[in-house]
Amino acid sequence: LVNTYPELETLILGILNPIDINDAVEAENGALLYCGNYYRKKITSGLGERFSFVKRNEVGLNDPKLIEEQETSLLPSLEKWVKAFLTRWYLRDFFLIEDVYLHTVLSNMFSAIPAFIFNHRLSKCFTEEVHSFHIKSFLESHGKLGKYINSLPLKQLMFLYRNVRWIEKNTGKEETFKLLVDNLATPSGVPLTSYKLKHNLANQPEEYYPLPLLQREVINFIQTGSRFTTFSIHQMLNKEKDLALSNAEDIDNRTEKAIYKLQRSLDSEFPTKIIESDMIDKTNSHPYKLFDMLFNLWIYAVSENLYTANIFVTNPRTSDKILLNPLNALILAIYCINKGYAGTAPINAPDMVARNIPKVLGSDLSYLLTKVESSRINLSKINELVGVNKTIDTVITSSDLFFAKGKELHTQFIARYNFIAKHSFAKTHAQLRRIMGKLYYLEKNCVLNTGNTTYQNWLNNNGFVLDEFTKEDLINLGMELINKTTGYSVNSQKEKAELQEAVIEIMKQFSSYSVQYIYDISPANTILVNTNNLRPDNVVSKLRAKAKFPFNLNNIRNVYFRPNSVINPVSIT
Secondary structure: OOOOOHHHHHHHHHHHOOOOHHHHHHOOOOOOOEEOOEEEEEEEEOOEEEEEEEEOOOOOOOOOOOOOOOOOOHHHHHHHHHHHHHHHHOOHHHHHOOOOHHHHHHHHHHHHHHHHHHHHHHHOOOOOOOOHHHHHHHHHOOOOHHHHOOOOOHHHHHHHHHHHHHHHHOOOOHHHHHHHHHHHHOOOOOOOEEEEEEEEOOOOOOOOOOEEEEEEEEOOOOOOOOOOOEEOHHHHHHHOOOOOOOOOOOHHHHHHHHHHHHHOOOOOEEEEEEEEEEEOOOOOOOOOOHHHHHHHHHHHHHHOOOEOOOEEEEOOOOOOEEEEOHHHHHHHHHHHHHHHHHOOOOOEOOOEEEOOEEOOOOOOOHHHHHHOOOOOOOHHHHHHHHOOOOOOOOOEOOHHHHHHHHHHHHHHHHHHHHHHHOOOOHHHHHHHHHHHHHOEEOOEEEOOOOOOOEHHHHHHHOOOOOOOOOHHHHHHHHHHHHHHHHOOOHHHHHHHHHHHHHHHHHHHHOOOOOOEEEEEEOOOOOOOOOOOOOOOOOOOOOEOOOOOOOOOOOOOOOOOOOOOOOOOOEOOO
8 A cells, every 4th residue: 555655655554553542642733643753652760750741653654854863852842842732723713704714724844843943953953862963064064064964873863963073173182082092083983003113133143233113002992802813014105005196106225225224213112093984884794695595585485376466666778667567576576687797698597596485383393303313403402493493474564574584584594503613512503404495395386477578579569678777777776676675785784884974074174184094994795604613522431440450560562442333341452
């Protein structure tokens, strides 16, 4: 319904998730029941009963973000204004002589609400309830900082909004740097390190001059297990080569000159003005990624008629909207990706294999005990591994619901994987993996209902004309089909990189011009190699010996252990 009538989304979801009838009956005239994705709710606490506004978070609801989380007094103030307006203008006697009096009152009230909201937000400037528009406008007038507003968390944004004028007046001071570290970098999880130049005297007296090295010094996070703590002059110049034009030119010659001067320095240790931030993004560092779960679930769901939704994508050539169901979206995406990247159009739509699809399990899991050794795995451990089994067993009607289901199943898969990983004994680990293999369709053959026709006939029958599409057009259309149908957004993987960039660029702007900032982050799509490791096992052995030997008269030889499937006492001969 939402896809068919997108302009009525609030009404449809309001019918499916109505306001509590008791709260609606008890509400006074002019009370707000629902506004801007917030609904009225009675709260009972130690202070008694009161009404408050709670944000609605139903799955499938697209938050319009009309009211920001810090605007705590907007709805109570609006409700107070509405009640005052109705008290002044809602006069019952006029109903007797004016049929459209109520319509006039309501139209005047609703037309005045935007002006009230604008004035309320204007009155909250330089308070904790300021709207992001005013924050962005203010920061934009202070060094063009408004471009970082979407990357910073609210707490750090408020700190900058409140203190930017003082920071501007004290740019370049050590006090300002520490303030930014404590209130901007550290709460945002952005690590910072500095470098101290030291003389390495290990090669003396063979070498007349010491070797200058740069040693890393932690600023705001204790970093354990760092790969490198010291760098050569050449390595550091390579790190700085992209900070300015022509830095990369003649690095070897510049390195020799720098080493020559630093070797002859009268100080053996002094700080530098190099600040580095090196982060690792582990958002998608799993042996089985969320996108893999979504894509395999997509294949399985359309083959079992469990995913029915309206998918809208944009034609990259004409900018027209294209409407497809999830099955056609999958078939078209396969064609576009193959022809776009490989340059060759596939002849037929292939039958596909969906991997790691959870099975529907019964309440009794005792049958799994026949697959393992009872001395190692009991029913309690199996129940702990399985938990509350979640699967796809009902029809999914929107891409938002599909993404929520895929994420739920991915979370379940990773939790089971981690449960098995913490068992270090080889046989126990292997048998738990065997149990997990029984919980999933490891490879499920899925037949795509294409009518047993060629791709060209399928395209013609469905009205798709892709002859003039370039490789870029095909790839863009294929990726949009995948992202829209699975609900997966690659932009979510860029949040940490954008946060790091925002923090470092702001600190760079308010530091001395001679301070050089270097920052880097690991790629979001890091491949985690899930290799099988050598594992010990809890094999219990016994050593039994009964012999009397005169001291220093007999020699003992041929002491050995004979492996056996059944552990027996081992005798010494």
